[in-house]
Amino acid sequence: MPITDNHKVLADQVSALAKRANEAGAVASAAALFEAAHALSNDWTSRVSAANMRLKLGDAAAACAAYESMLCDDGGSAMPDRIRQLTERKREEALSALAEAERGQSSRASFWATLGGEGGGGIAARTTTVAQRRIEARWRESEPAAAPATADALKAAGNARNQAGDAAVAKLLYSAAYALSGRLELRLSAANMELKEGGPAHAAAALDEYDRIAAEATLPRHVRDEIQLAPQTCHTRHTAAALAAAPLASPPPTAHRPRPTNTPAEAEAVGRPLSQAHTSLLTRKRAEAAAQIRPAAAASAVDVSTTAAAAADAVAAVDAAAADAAAA
Numbered sequence: 001m002p003i004t005d006n007h008k009v010l011a012d013q014v015s016a017l018a019k020r021a022n023e024a025g026a027v028a029s030a031a032a033l034f035e036a037a038h039a040l041s042n043d044w045t046s047r048v049s050a051a052n053m054r055l056k057l058g059d060a061a062a063a064c065a066a067y068e069s070m071l072c073d074d075g076g077s078a079m080p081d082r083i084r085q086l087t088e089r090k091r092e093e094a095l096s097a098l099a100e101a102e103r104g105q106s107s108r109a110s111f112w113a114t115l116g117g118e119g120g121g122g123i124a125a126r127t128t129t130v131a132q133r134r135i136e137a138r139w140r141e142s143e144p145a146a147a148p149a150t151a152d153a154l155k156a157a158g159n160a161r162n163q164a165g166d167a168a169v170a171k172l173l174y175s176a177a178y179a180l181s182g183r184l185e186l187r188l189s190a191a192n193m194e195l196k197e198g199g200p201a202h203a204a205a206a207l208d209e210y211d212r213i214a215a216e217a218t219l220p221r222h223v224r225d226e227i228q229l230a231p232q233t234c235h236t237r238h239t240a241a242a243l244a245a246a247p248l249a250s251p252p253p254t255a256h257r258p259r260p261t262n263t264p265a266e267a268e269a270v271g272r273p274l275s276q277a278h279t280s281l282l283t284r285k286r287a288e289a290a291a292q293i294r295p296a297a298a299a300s301a302v303d304v305s306t307t308a309a310a311a312a313d314a315v316a317a318v319d320a321a322a323a324d325a326a327a328a
Contacts, residue, residue: 003042010157011041013150014176017143018049021179026139027056028132029179036154036176039169044070044083052090060097067091133216140182151180158189167196184217185278188285195289203292210286218273223283 018033031053038046051066070079070087079087140147158173171193178186191213195206214224274282 003040007040007157010150010153011037011043011046013146014040014154015043015046015049017147017150017180018046020143021136021139022053022056024135024139024142026136026179027053029136029139031057032172032175032179035172039172040157044079048083048087048090051087055090055094055097060094060101064091064094064098067094136179137182140180143180147180151177151183151186154180155186155189158193162193162196167193171197184213184274187213188274188278188282192281192285195285195292200293203289207286207289207293210282210289213274213282214286217279217282219279223279226283 014033015037018030018037021027021033022030031050034046034050034053037043038050047066047070051063051070054066055063067087067090071084071091154173154177158170158177161167161170161173171190174186174190174193178184178190187209191206191209194202194209
């Protein structure tokens with residue numbers, strides 16, 4: 001992306017907010033903001049800080065990949081020695097965390113299988129607990145001065161990159177705007193950019209994100225039921241359980257209403273409304289993502305069945321030969 005003076009000014013504002021988010025424990029917001037700051041400025045410090053936030057969130061695989069990418073890519077400018085040394089040290093930390101995670105993978109897999117979940121990270125570690133979402137929401141509430149205007153500027157920059165056909169950068173800018181504002185329609189825009197990047201892997205990541213948006217939003221019952229009943233892939237096995245616990249829009253008078261949380265921001269973190277237009281867009285884009293995944297899954301199933309059939313034929317031929325030898 002061409003870097004302008006306006007981009008650099010916005011990047012400085014976003015980077016300052018990212019540092020404050022990290023200090024407040026809003027690590028997911030800090031990660032999104034540092035990524036946007038790097039996209040706007042091509043600054044090495046923001047890039048390594050974004051990877052550090054991923055490591056801090058527990059996504060050692062994403063952090064390790066980011067560190068490796070930095071060490072292999074000069075990004076159009078030479079990496080300062082100080083940044084290189086820091087990146088190498090953090091990469092070793094990420095590799096150690098990854099090795100530790102692999103050693104405990106069997107026990108964790110058994111634990112999550114018992115619960116019926118997957119136990120893995122989501123799209124760039126965007127999966128957060130309700131408690132973490134409340135931390136993020138409280139931080140947003142504490143940044144009323146600069147955050148709204150910066151979020152609007154990030155959205156405008158995201159719109160520009162989308163119109164220019166740069167979905168990857170637009171996704172980062174929309175994600176940062178969401179981190180500052182908590183507006184689910186911006187998170188939806190980021191997921192749309194993920195889908196727009198193309199291919200089954202991006203479609204699967206987008207579908208996962210659509211489901212998480214649906215689980216956090218306050219949706220009409222018929223929309224929630226439609227998503228729950230839609231065909232699920234291995235990426236969305238968590239959907240039914242997540243949506244079952246999600247808040248409903250306009251519940252019947254006799255329905256149990258959860259007690260309000262302490263602050264508006266905390267209430268917002270557990271259930272937020274989407275407009276009718278954005279709800280319709282969510283269901284339509286989710287269907288598009290699922291449609292892109294199904295052909296790949298079907299092709300994989302055909303490959304598996306073909307291999308199994310060939311193996312069965314080979315076994316049958318060996319059995320027939322053995323039978324002929326015995327008869328002779």
